[in-house]
Amino acid sequence: MTKASSQQQSGSTTYVMNFDKVPRAKLPTRLGDFTIYGFRDLDSGEEAVALVAGNPDPGTVALVRIHSQCLTGDVFHSERCDCGDQLNAAMSLIGKAESGVLIYQQKEGRGIGLINKIHAYELQDRGLDTVAANIKLGFKADLRDYHMPAEILKYLGATRIHLLSNNPEKVQGLEAEGIIVEKRVPLEITPSTHARAYLKIKKEKLGHLLSNV
Numbered sequence: 035m036t037k038a039s040s041q042q043q044s045g046s047t048t049y050v051m052n053f054d055k056v057p058r059a060k061l062p063t064r065l066g067d068f069t070i071y072g073f074r075d076l077d078s079g080e081e082a083v084a085l086v087a088g089n090p091d092p093g094t095v096a097l098v099r100i101h102s103q104c105l106t107g108d109v110f111h112s113e114r115c116d117c118g119d120q121l122n123a124a125m126s127l128i129g130k131a132e133s134g135v136l137i138y139q140q141k142e143g144r145g146i147g148l149i150n151k152i153h154a155y156e157l158q159d160r161g162l163d164t165v166a167a168n169i170k171l172g173f174k175a176d177l178r179d180y181h182m183p184a185e186i187l188k189y190l191g192a193t194r195i196h197l198l199s200n201n202p203e204k205v206q207g208l209e210a211e212g213i214i215v216e217k218r219v220p221l222e223i224t225p226s227t228h229a230r231a232y233l234k235i236k237k238e239k240l241g242h243l244l245s246n247v
Contacts, residue, residue, distance in 0.1 A: 051185040052076040061085065065122060066129015068136075073186055081140055082182055085125065088133040090192035095216055097134040099124035099198040100183045100208070102141040105148060113228040114155070120221055124198050135192050137183045144168070145177030163235040175240060180204065184211030200242045222246055 054074040061070040068085040075081075090096040101124060107117030128134035143151030150171055157167035165175040187193060187208075194214045197205060198221045205215050225233050225247055236242040 051182065053185075053189065056189070063125065063129070065125040068125075068129065071186075071190070073182070073189075075182060080182060082186060083138045084186050084190060085128070085136040085138070086134070086190060087128050087131055090133045090135060090190050092191055092193050094133045095194045095196055096187075096192035097128050097131040097198065097219070098187065098192060098195040099128060099136045099221070100139065100180065100204055101136060102139050102144065102178060105142060106151075113226040115232055116223040116225060116229050119223040123221060123223065127198065133192070135187065135190060135195075137186055139178070139183060141178045144175070146171065146173045163239070164232055165235055165239045176203070178207075180207035181211055184208055184213050187213055200244055202241060202243060218243075220245075 052075065054076055056071055056073060058069055058071045061068045066087060068087055071084045071086060073082045073084065088096075099120075101117075101121055104112075104115060104117035104121075106112035107115045107119075108121050109118075111118055124136055128136050142148045143154060146154065146168060150173070153171055154164065154167040157170055158164060162170060168175050184207075187195065193212070194216060195208075196217045196219050197208065197215050198219045199205065200221055202218070205218055209215055220243065222244060230247055233242075233244055233247040237244045237247055
């Protein structure tokens, strides 16, 4: 078993995330050559992977992307969102970086899960936007937290980062966990016709920093 060395303060409770034995392997891809690490939290069972380029350490600044799983966009190339294009762009940039990490979280639909996301799609087809659909299903607009990604970055030694993101909440979430975000690097994708309204809502209701919608 490997224990993450960092702790989280939650009110008066302090806890350490315990990772199962962390496997790693070479992962050559069309977008760069990486080492893939697998993480599983022994307490919650939550899993994530990290694609690592170079040799992150506290003395260097790593280029980092925290990417939430999006089966429809990442695998099926859906144009309802920009997730798949963001993933590809981030992998390409990190693959060329001297030091970089892409963390892939199992947080489908901003944390509501795959089937609930399809329920949300159904509501969107009836006229609700992405935030209103999640709320209609009984969820918050965004259920994600950044404790596990921060623990992974600390495990890998990437505690000073440039963060590839349009979401200021990711910056705040990682900084609250002890990660030093020296710079936010925009990751804007030219929106498809289908994704434009979705991104507009993310800008207006979720505060994403987008200039092209």
